[in-house]
Amino acid sequence: MSKSAVLLLNLGSPDSTSVPDVRRYLEEFLGDERVIDKPAIGFLRSLLVKQIICRFRAPKSAHAYESIWTPEGSPLILTSKQVQAKLQTRTTLPVELAMNYGNPSIPDVLRRLVNQGVDRLLLFPQYPHYAMSSWETVVVKVQREAAVIAPGLKIECVQPYYGDADYIEALVASAKPYLAQPHDHLLFSYHGIPVRHLTKADSSHAHCQVVPDCCTTCSPAHATCYKAQVTRTTQLFAEKAGLKPGSWSITFQSRLVGEPWLSPYTDHAFEEMPGRGIKRLLVITPAFVTDCLETLEEIRVEGAEDYKKAGGEDFTHIPCLNDQPVWIDFLDKRIRAWQETGAVSA
Known part of the structure; x- marks a missing residue:
């Protein structure tokens, strides 16, 4: 059998x-x-x-x-x-x-x-x-x-x-207690990849980084486009959670030097957000379902330190889905x- x-x-x-x-x-x-x-x-x-x-x-x-x-x-x-x-x-x-x-x-x-x-x-x-x-x-x-x-x-x-309704529901449910706390902004930090990988994955060679608003313009290329998929996850999360426009943004963390990677960069956002009056920051990392070096050390430790050095007051990383x-x-x-x-x- x-x-x-x-x-x-x-x-x-x-x-x-x-x-x-x-x-x-x-x-x-x-x-x-x-x-x-x-x-x-x-x-x-x-x-x-x-x-x-x-x-x-x-x-x-x-x-x-x-x-x-x-x-x-x-x-x-x-x-x-x-x-x-x-x-x-x-x-x-x-x-x-x-x-x-x-x-x-x-x-x-x-x-x-x-x-x-x-x-x-x-x-x-x-x-x-x-x-x-x-x-x-x-x-x-x-x-x-x-x-x-x-x-x-x-x-x-x-x-x-990335767009599965049950996955989005799980993400929102896990974040709900944190979203209920007073905060000024919710930052979606995704792991970065070289920009070149986007165009390499586009089998049409005519959409990614070519069409205006390529991530939100429907295309078969989205089946293998990381940026389009994280954009979709974020949009669906915002809709499901009832987030107000302007209350959230997307950045990308972890990169190697030598060529362009997806931006804006998370570490840069931590340094400039306090100057824009964002003193209480929530950070969620939906590219990771399990907390790891990139979330526990890069975000929760280094990110919090950088943000507070720049004048931020309250920094909260929403845990990954883990074994919830x-x-x-x-x-x-x-x-x-x-x-x-x-x-x-x-």
Whole structure:
């Protein structure tokens, strides 16, 4: 008989906060050709990542990880395992968890599933939005590893759910207690990507960054356009939450130097908002469903410090969906739909 299973996929973390472990993790992460795709020649890219970027970045990143590490380990891994455990109580299907980089690794988890007799697998990337450097690369990696480890495995994948009504409802519900608190502005901070990745993902080569208001002008290109998708998530959230025009804005965090990335930049906003009279700031990070280095350290620690140094008074980061009941409900509902109808999109 056929046996189905679910595989939750997330980014990953170093095994520890030691510089060697962090450097090893960064080399795997930044060495991914869909994360840093230039230069195109493989050995030159490897040289850039290992000998230049990771060599100097690893000590700084290790220090950042130390600031958020728990006695049990990485917050991202721990929370992801809690999600896995809670979801497992909702379904009879085996629910596994794998990280694109680090552990638990995709090959190890695939082998375990095959040994259990699984021949049909639902991939559930923990990324609401498509990006070559996140959603696409983890799905491709599973497919590539499965072709070697389990060539007979039937793989299906939940599509980006950035506009799914249930996802938006979960986001708004998780943010509602914070929105009820006095504040001057709500900032939607999304992870940045190079602008070049937008045009690279546009198969028409005639819409993204070409058509005026390309993110809000309907186009098939939006199926693989990160900026259009985060714009849609934000618009739907604002409508659902009843936000007033001008009370919210979008920025992008985390970038590498050397080429244009999506803007405006989150760190710049933290520095200039107090001067515009925004003294009480709420920040939400919907590109992440699980709190991690980019939310806990970059936003909640560094961001708060920068904002208050610039004259801000109250800074609140709204936690990610993590293992909240509304998020488990969403995951469970999508898995049930797949079981009953084979649906992998809203």
